[in-house]
C-alpha cells in the first residue's frame with residue numbers, strides 16, 4: 001500500500017448563482033483589479049489515503065466525492081491531482 | 086492582451102485548526118473510508134483576467150491573493166494554474 | 171400522537187421542537203438519538219434546526235449519514251410524516267427525501283428576522299388549518315436557506331402543488347425584497363410528492379406563543395394533529 | 405529573553421526570590437502568562453477590591469468563572485462579561501468568535517445552561533475601509549459562533565468613535581440558567597483525584613495570547629498574527645452538552661475552562677483556590693500536532709477545552725460521557741498534598757513552583773493617579789460656547805443628521821445576523837432598551853442589558869462610572885424588572901500612564917458608588933488594559949452588563965408607543 005495525497009476541486013455548477021464568486025469579483029474590482037471576469041469560488045479538499053495504485057486511489061476519492069464531498073444537485077467535482085505523499 | 090484563466094488554492098495554514106477538515110475526516114471515517122489522514126478543506130478560486138503574458142497574469146493573481154483572497158493570518162495560497170482562457 | 175425529535179450533534183432547536191409538541195400541542199414527545207436505530211414507534215419524526223456537524227462541509231451533508239437516518243428514510247418511504255425545519259430541511263434534501271438543495275444565502279450573511287410567508291397549499295397534512303393564500307409571520311434564522319433546484323424540478327414542484335410556503339411582503343406579494351435568502355421563486359417550504367415530508371426554512375416552533383410575538387405556527391402543529399386523528403378514525 | 409516575556413526586572417527578581425534559583429525556560433513562559441495583566445489583574449485588583457459584591461441573592465461573587473445570583477424557587481442565573489479586544493484587532497472574525505466561545509464556557513462551567521448572549525462593540529469611524537473590515541468581521545464572528553451553538557444573542561450596543569480606531573472593543577456577555585443546587589466551582593480538591601483534559605486537542609494556537617492582550621497594539625502586533633486561535637463552535641456545542649452532563653453526573657469535583665494562558669492558568673488557579681498542589685505530565689495531554697514542547701503545551705490557547713478534576717475511580721465514567729458527545733478525555737495529572745505546582749515531561753520535571761504562591765505572589769501595583777490637564781479643561785468648557793451651525797436652525801436638518809450618524813442609527817444590520825429567537829424564550833430581543841428572556845419552567849423572566857459611554861467617562865470618570873451603572877439600571881427597570889447585579893468590563897488604556905490610572909480608579913469608584921446605592925452588587929467582570937494605538941489611549945470605557953428580575957410575566961412592559969391618543973409623560977428630574 002502507498003500513501004497518496006489527493007486534491008479535489010468542488011465547484012458550483014454552471015448556471016447556479018455563486019454569490020461568493022460575485023462578492024469576490026466586486027471586491028477585487030473596487031481594489032482596482034478592473035478587467036476580471038467570471039470569478040467562481042468552490043472548495044479545495046486535500047485528502048491523504050492509502051491505496052495500492054494511483055488508479056485505485058483515484059477510484060476511492062471518486063467514491064468519496066459521490067457519496068459525501070460534492071452535492072450532485074448543485075456541484076461538480078474534479079480530482080485535480082493524485083500524488084505520492 | 087490575452088485572457089488567462091487562473092486557479093488558486095487557498096488552504097488553512099499548517100498548525101491552524103481546521104474544523105471543516107476534521108469534520109470531513111470524521112464523516113469519511115464513519116462512512117467506512119478508514120485509512121485517511123490529514124483532510125484539509127480550503128477554497129478553490131477561479132479568476133479570469135487579462136494580461137500581456139502568463140507571468141504578468143501570475144503576478145496580478147499573487148497581488149489579488151495577498152490583498153484580498155487569502156487571509157494572511159490563517160491561510161496559505163498557491164496559484165495552481167494559469168492558462169489561456 | 172407521539173413525536174420523535176432527532177438529536178444530531180449540533181442540533182440546537184431540538185428542545186424548542188420538544189416544547190412545541192409537549193407543551194403547546196399537549197402530545198407525547200421523545201428525543202431520538204442520532205446513533206440509535208430505534209424510532210420508538212413514533213407517529214411523526216421532526217428533524218430540528220441547528221448546525222448538525224457544524225454545517226462544516228455543507229448544511230445537512232454529514233447528518234444525513236447518521237445511523238438514525240436510515241430508519242427515518244425508511245419511515246418516510248413507508249409514508250410516515252417527517253417535518254424538517256431549517257437544518258432539518260437541509261438534512262431532508264441531502265438525504266433525498268425532498269428534491270433540491272439549500273445553498274448559502276445570496277447576501278452571504280446569516281439572516282434572523284420575522285418573515286412573511288404565503289400559504290400556497292392547504293391540501294397537505296401540515297397546512298390544513300390555514301386558509302389558502304393566508305399571509306403568516308414566522309421567524310427565519312439561517313445562513314444557508316437559498317432553495318435551489320433545476321428547472322424541471324421547479325416546474326414539477328409548482329405543477330403538483332408541492333410549494334407550500336413562499337416568502338412574501340406584508341401585502342402577500344412574492345417580491346425580491348421579501349426574499350431573505352435568494353431562494354428560487356421565493357420558496358420557503360416544500361412538501362414531497364407523496365405529501366408526507368415537509369421541509370421549511372422558517373421556524374414554526376418559534377411562533378406559538380403570544381408573549382414571544384407571532385402565533386402563526388399554531389395551525390401548522392394543529393394540522394399535524396388533526397391529520398393524525400383523522401387517520402386513527404379512518 | 406526575560407524582557408521578551410514581558411516580565412520586568414522587578415518581577416524577575418521576585419520570581420528568583422520565590423524559586424531560590426533562576427527559572428527554566430518553561431517556567432519563564434508560565435510566569436509570563438500568569439503574571440500578565442490579563443490573568444493577574446496586577447494593576448486593577450486593589451481597586452476592584454473596593455467594589456460592593458454582596459447581597460442576600462448573590463450566590464457566587466467575583467473570583468470564579470462567572471457570578472451567580474438566585475432568582476428564587478431554587479433557580480439561579482450565572483453571568484459574566486469578557487473582552488477579546490486585542491485578538492479582534494488583528495483577526496476580527498476569529499477574535500470575536502473565540503471571545504464568544506470563551507464567555508460561553510465561563511458560564512457553563514458553573515453548571516448553568518447558557519440562555520442568552522449580549523455584546524458591546526466599539527470601532528473607529530466607518531469611513532475607514534479597515535474599520536469596515538473589522539466591523540463586518542467582528543459581527544460575523546459573533547453571529548456565526550453564537551448561532552451555531554444555539555444561544556440567542558438578545559442585545560448589545562455599537563458605538564463608532566475615532567478613539568477606537570485601530571483598537572476596537574469587543575466585549576461579550578453570557579447569561580446562563582441553572583438550579584441552585586447544581587452550582588459547581590473551579591476549586592481543585594481531594595488528594596489523589598485525577599486531573600483530566602477534556603474536549604478539543606491542544607495545538608499551537610495563540611501561544612502567549614494572554615501576554616499579548618496585555619500590551620499596547622502596535623505595528624509589531626501585526627507580526628504576531630499567527631498566534632490567533634480559530635474557533636470551532638460545533639465542538640463547543642458538544643463540549644457544552646458534555647460538561648453539563650458531567651457536572652450533573654456527580655463524577656467530578658471541579659471544572660474550569662482552559663482560556664487565556666490555557667492549561668497553565670486553569671491548573672494553577674484551580675490549585676490555588678483549593679489550596680492544594682498539582683502535578684501535570686504534558687506527555688499525557690492529547691495534542692493536535694507532533695513535536696510540541698512542554699512550553700507550547702502549557703501555554704497553548706487552543707479553544708474548546710476544559711480542565712476537570714474527577715473523583716478518583718470515576719475516570720471511565722467521565723470518558724464515557726465525553727465519548728457520547730464524540731469528545732476525548734485524558735488523565736493528565738493529579739491533585740497532590742505537597743504544596744507545589746509541578747509540570748513534568750514524562751519523568752523529567754520541567755517546571756516547579758512553590759504552591760499557590762505562583763498565583764498569590766503576583767506583584768500588584770498601586771500607582772499615583774493624575775488627571776489629564778486637557779480633559780480637565782475640556783470638562784470646564786461651557787456647552788453654550790459651542791457655536792451653532794447655520795443649518796441647525798432647521799431642527800429637521802439636525803434631527804436627520806443625528807439619526808443618520810452610525811452610532812445613533814438603527815443597528816439592524818448587525819443584529820439581523822444574530823439568531824435572537826432560538827430557545828423560544830426571547831420576549832424582547834435586540835432593538836429594545838433591555839432584552840427580556842423568559843425562564844422556562846417558571847412564570848419569571850430576566851431583563852438583560854449592556855451599557856457604556858466612553859466619552860462621558862473620559863470627560864468625567866467618576867460621574868461616567870456612576871452613569872454607566874444607572875443607565876443600565878434604567879434600561880432594565882423599564883422592562884418591569886428589578887435590577888439585581890452587574891458584571892463589568894473595564895476597557896482602558898495603559899495603566900502605567902498616570903492619567904489612565906486616574907480614569908481607572910475614578911471610574912471604578914463611581915461604578916461602586918452607583919452599585920451600592922442601587923443595591924446591584926458586582927459579581928464579576930474582566931479588565932482589559934493597554935487599549936492603545938499609536939494615536940493614544942482609547943476613551944476609558946467601562947461596560948456594564950446588568951441582570952434584572954421580573955417576578956411575573958404579567959409585569960413585562962414594552963417600550964414604544966402603543967395606542968394613538970395615549971398620553972406621553974416625561975419622568976425624572
Ligand SMILES: Nc1ncnc2c1ncn2[C@@H]1O[C@H](COP(=O)(O)OP(=O)(O)O)[C@@H](O)[C@H]1O
Nearest residue numbers: 443466467468892893894926927928929930931
Ligand atoms: N472589572 C471587574 N469587576 C469585578 N470583578 C472582576 C473584574 N474584572 C475581573 N474580575 C474578577 O476577577 C476574577 C479574575 O478571574 P480570572 O479567572 O483571572 O478572570 P478571567 O476569567 O476574566 O480571565 C474573576 O472572578 C472576575 O470576575
